[in-house]
Amino acid sequence: MRRKQSRVRGWPASTPGAVTARHRTDIAPTSLRARLVSLSLRPTTPPCWLGVAVAAAFIAAESVLVYWLKQLSPGDAFGVVYLLGVLVVSTIWGLGVAVATSLASAIAFDYFRNWPNAFVPDADDLAAVAVFLVVALLANTLAGLARSHAAEADRRRAEADLVAEQQAALRRVATLVARGATSSEVFSAVAEESARCLGVLNATLLRYQPDGSGMIVAARDEPGLPKMPVGERLTLEGENIAAMVLQTGTPARMDSHDHASGSAAARIRELGLRAGVGAPIVVDGRLWGVIIAGTSRREPLPSDTEPRLAEFADLVATAIANAEAHAQLTASRARIVAAADEARRRLERDLHDGAQQRLVSLGLTLRTAESAVPPELSALQTQLSEVVAGLVDVSADLREISRGIHPAILSKGGLGPALKALARRSSVPVELDLDLTDRVPESAEVAAYYVAAEALTNAAKYAQASGIHIHARTEGPHLHLAVRDDGVGGAEPTEGSGLIGLTDRVEALGGQLQITSHPGCGTTLIVRIPIVTESPTTS
Template identity: 60%
Template structure:
């Protein structure tokens, strides 16, 4: 139980067991001593618990403190000091006191007091000592429990911090948008650091700061997202930018500047912040603030720094991913432009020359006299050969870059693909407008390559192809009833599809259970909308 209950019980039991008028416990303090517990038939006569006294003069309390052993006084007559004067005031004639030692240190003592002239029995010291030992044990146990509770609380805080960091790290690893990471970090900081408000801020070109995401405890408020504050004066934004390290603003009561004035309106009394450093440059800062008067924990800077590091990682990852997507897009665009140029060169060059040559040979055939029938037959065969080559070039040209895609858009181009597919295609296209050229070209070749894969590997009897616009995305569905078991990790043709889709900033999900078939779910962001 709580030590105070033990103190009261000990004082009461000493009165009962030693048959004395009064007993109690006292504790030594820097300026003297104070009562901890008193048991007396008239407790109102005694000072209340916590009431302190000095130790000048002679008394059992002074003797116990001086010797560290039990002490006895059979009379307080003619004894100097405030403690002796209190004893005479209460009618105390004789006292016995013993030390209470906790962890090798003199904590205080236990005493019994008699109101009769006869001295207390000679075994009183030993009997009180047994009670004093129990008091020592109770105090030591309470200290141990307190330490254990603090340790348990610290472990709980650490576990909560680690769980929060794992949640944020999982978002970062999944490639979540930085804005989503900002919001989650602000929320987790409030929860883990037990503060009232938090925010993720970015430095602007004028060295001011702009709020990207903020969070506040229920019943409190924070600044609106997008608010811009200057950093002149004494504030966390200026302190972090100047030092490049996590820092703390202990009190904003006397601080100056626009940011401080704005924050003061929210009742904030203290804040900590850590820099968000991306590629060696301070990009922004994470802030935690409290409206309470008690100071924030001493490890707050370190703890908020862990969240700031994850924000920096998310930003760096997003930049790397954007660079990768842009690089892929440039490669795909260059390849598509090459295809288009080859198709145009074939159409305007080789095909036109073959058509012209075929017409010339056919003209020569018609002008050939009848007696040269053998030559006429040979010329006819040449014309047929030219037409055959022309047909093959037209097929090659359509494979390189179909003219219908440029002329009619994605819908008609997909219909052409469906007609040419060796596996029957059930087409469901709900696209009524032209899309960006890069999106149309990418989607066309994704479907074309998927149909080629089905024909070569799936053993399917039919293919469903769907295309529609949903939530600013081009959504493609390609589903066959073949053997399934497609796995990009095994080096299948799906890798090229994934690369092309991701080059457009999209995602492709593959479902391919064995003996059921393969389904491709493809989402390509429209980015700039329709063309």
């Protein structure tokens, strides 16, 4: 009721400052009614002395009013006036104050009913007292029922608000999980949201280690108390919530750590925490860790803390499972790409060391045979010369094929010289802008090289481009590559295996490939590949 009252009295930020008189007259009665209803149906009874004071004030005011009305109309009793105070006091205060008010009001009524004659109690006076008492009892009973219903409604509303708040918090964390946020981001969000929803100021995510200890992966600390640093390890011997969850695999609670044994319990006392509840985090059937909500208050946490905390634990488990699955998929794709690169490298080496060398040797042999042919066999000499020229052409074609399979210059000189070699061989003029300060991992160089090679091939064959610009740079922990042409555009990344294969290759390294190709505006490929290996958070 108080919340509604404040919303009636205050104005939204979008409401203009000038309020019409009609609006003011509409709001004032509503606010007054809200105050009266809130006062009469409040779940806690006001102090008894306040009820006595209010009853006395009502009786005094009613007596003055009756006295004045008796001056205007001496024949009327006006006893109904005294029922107003009886109803108000009986509604708000307990039965004792209501009975006292009824008796006092009945005496005042009888006195003024006989006034100015002397007050002599009789049977009518007793009947008036009985009527006042019945009215007080009924009003008090009805008010008690109304208060109980109001209290129940407030309780249900509070429970609904609590459920809605927790569902909103769970949705926020679930959104992070769905977006593929890192494990550390999800852990921090879970610690923050669970502490806020449970009404505590401390929440901790602990991951179990193979040696039986626990490592803190996220913590939300109570202001004014020592902090629990991420990465701190706790030995779990003795009495503590993490050990209890590790042993049973079920939620656990401790309402006091004052006399608990073990270094973990001593650390908890050092942090100023007293009570706590923990819920297990189970990932793919194995106990991964525990989420613990703690408080510095001596009162135990509510009985519904375990199931509410378990919902956050389930979200953490989902996030960890997703991260592990993504890491495994990325590693699998990287292994496939590495295996394919190794096969291409081996094929290029076999071609260079085998077929190409044999062709060169055969060509030299034929040249020797050609020079040994007598002049009178000019036709044979011409045929041998044509065979040698054909072998030279085949060797050149084979050399180009081997370069496309895996360019040797990439392994020897790095990405910069390899891109320059691509630009020299391109049938479309290429403008290079290179800012490659250091050598990067070979897998990143190979991916960038093939992106550039595919882009040059497409620009020459399909885009009708007259110029291509390649910009490559290393910036921080990433390799950036951009290839732009001025062709017809309209390339569809989902059609054909070339761009799809490049996307798989880049993403297998944890990178991103963005293709923009609007009709008539050329085609742009932007690649971002990490060149610093990040340590996994879920392994």
